[in-house]
Amino acid sequence: MSSRTLTEERPWDGHRGTGLDEAEQARLNRTLAGDGQAAPAGLAAIWDDFIMHCPERGQRSGFRQALVILMYLVGSPGFHLCLLHRLGAFCHRRGLALPALAFEKFIYHWYHCIVPSSLRAGKGLWFPHPLSIVIADNVRLGDAVTIYQGVQLVNGGQRKSQVTIGDGTLLGADAMVLGRRVGPLSVVGARAVVVRDLAAGHVAMGHPATAEPASPLVLRDRIHVLHDRVVW
DSSP: OSOOOOOHHSSSOOOTTTTTOOOHHHHHHHTTOOSOOOOOOOTHHHHHHHHHSSOOOOOHHHHHHHHHHHHHHHHHHHHHHHHHHHHHHHHTTTTTTHHHHHHHHHOOOOOBBOOOOTEESSSSOOOOOOOOOOOTTTTTEEEOOEOOTTTTOOTOTTOOOOOOOOTEEEOOOTOOSSEEEEETTTETTTTTTESBBBTTTEEEEETTTTEEEHHHHHHHHHHIIIIIIOOO
């Protein structure tokens, strides 16, 4: 994606703009300055994955925060799925096919999810409810992508097609993306079926999905997740 502001890409009039303040607009432009796709992350991304699964600190004291971190470290199935995938991806990159396959099979039988070790995922991957998720081999995920239960990212019967999910995107429960590109800071609603490319900062709903520009509230949430919860 070329460098441009979201207002140049979206059907807003010049007076309304994005509804964001200067700092938020700067973060938005920074996100869109690249192609919206992070490089595949290694084992170092495990900490960012954990941060995404752990609730923000808020007003908790240091001791209570430590208890919360321990609770999510031990009891978060979404983080455990991320951890298993990162280990499997590490083995896959090192040419260790058998251990990589073992991690894939464990994920399949324990979580009923298909998450291949060949998946190219950025840091800050978040599975709030890891169940019945299907991801194809050639999928690419950016940073701070949220994937709810029942999501399917597949090629839709087109062998050469590739699902590409941009930075800071949220995929709602039972959503499907069929061999298409979803731009950064977008939201795919629950049970939406995306059969066309989705531009940055849009919300897709319905079957087949129709897109409309995200509200300033949604944009602020996506920007916060991407720039505040995941260290860029």
